[in-house]
Amino acid sequence: MVEVVAFDSKEFRRTKTTVDKATGKRSRRTTFYSPLGIGVAFRDVKQASNAILEESRKLLLRFGIESPCPLVSGTKSARKHGYSRTIRICDELVQFVQDHITSVFVCYVVLPDKDFPYMEVGGVGCPRTQIETADFLRQLSTAFSHITAWSYFGKPERSSRLLYLDAFTSKQTTAWQDLISRTNPVVYSRGDECNPLIAVADTLVLLTDKKLYDEKLRLTPENVKLIWKTYKFEVDTRFVDYRVRSKYSWNIDQQID
Numbered sequence: 601m602v603e604v605v606a607f608d609s610k611e612f613r614r615t616k617t618t619v620d621k622a623t624g625k626r627s628r629r630t631t632f633y634s635p636l637g638i639g640v641a642f643r644d645v646k647q648a649s650n651a652i653l654e655e656s657r658k659l660l661l662r663f664g665i666e667s668p669c670p671l672v673s674g675t676k677s678a679r680k681h682g683y684s685r686t687i688r689i690c691d692e693l694v695q696f697v698q699d700h701i702t703s704v705f706v707c708y709v710v711l712p713d714k715d716f717p718y719m720e721v722g723g724v725g726c727p728r729t730q731i732e733t734a735d736f737l738r739q740l741s742t743a744f745s746h747i748t749a750w751s752y753f754g755k756p757e758r759s760s761r762l763l764y765l766d767a768f769t770s771k772q773t774t775a776w777q778d779l780i781s782r783t784n785p786v787v788y789s790r791g792d793e794c795n796p797l798i799a800v801a802d803t804l805v806l807l808t809d810k811k812l813y814d815e816k817l818r819l820t821p822e823n824v825k826l827i828w829k830t831y832k833f834e835v836d837t838r839f840v841d842y843r844v845r846s847k848y849s850w851n852i853d854q855q856i857d
Contacts, residue, residue, distance in 0.1 A: 637748025674806030743770030
């Protein structure tokens with residue numbers, strides 16, 4: 601049976617609050633920022649989808665939530681139904697469906713702006729330009745579901761697996777060209793609200809952020825494995841850095857369709 605791997609992503613941000621001694625005014629600055637992507641591999645599409653839908657309906661009912669959408673997605677559900685309540689629902693959902701999950705793949709970016717203050721983009725049929733790394737990372741966040749999938753499918757033995765991808769916004773990248781040469785992505789608009797497998801990927805992204813925050817742990821491969829160690833699925837974590845920038849930096853000033 602062919603495995604299906606579903607991908608979604610979100611922003612991962614850590615901040616620090618400082619107080620001006622003279623005025624007492626508080627200010628917050630970002631100390632770490634990266635896109636955070638997750639791919640979830642499922643054993644059986646039909647069984648997993650049915651289990652996710654059934655349990656999602658039960659959880660929404662038990663937590664007193666009326667919603668036309670029967671799925672629980674991470675970030676969007678948190679905005680609609682409250683953060684703390686959504687976290688509890690998401691964790692219960694993952695615990696219930698974990699038997700249907702074979703593995704979880706986590707990906708993020710390491711680009712310290714003190715070392716790499718600017719990133720270069722363009723160059724193919726358009727001018728090469730430099731943008732500040734902080735701006736580059738925020739623009740990369742909207743594209744990161746396909747960057748995560750590209751990183752996952754870098755291993756040839758994974759090319760036979762089916763790919764479900766939440767819709768993204770990105771200019772043309774070498775990563776996208778590599779990805780569609782290895783596999784045939786099925787892209788879902790508003791995937792976390794209409795596809796049960798992508799909804800679970802979105803849920804796991806939110807929970808990864810929350811569990812690291814609660815344990816006061818940095819975003820590292822070792823820490824990601826640590827927070828998920830009591831669950832039944834395997835966890836693999838990779839980060840992309842400056843050495844592979846040619847893959848994820850957009851090189852053509854044209855949107856991916």
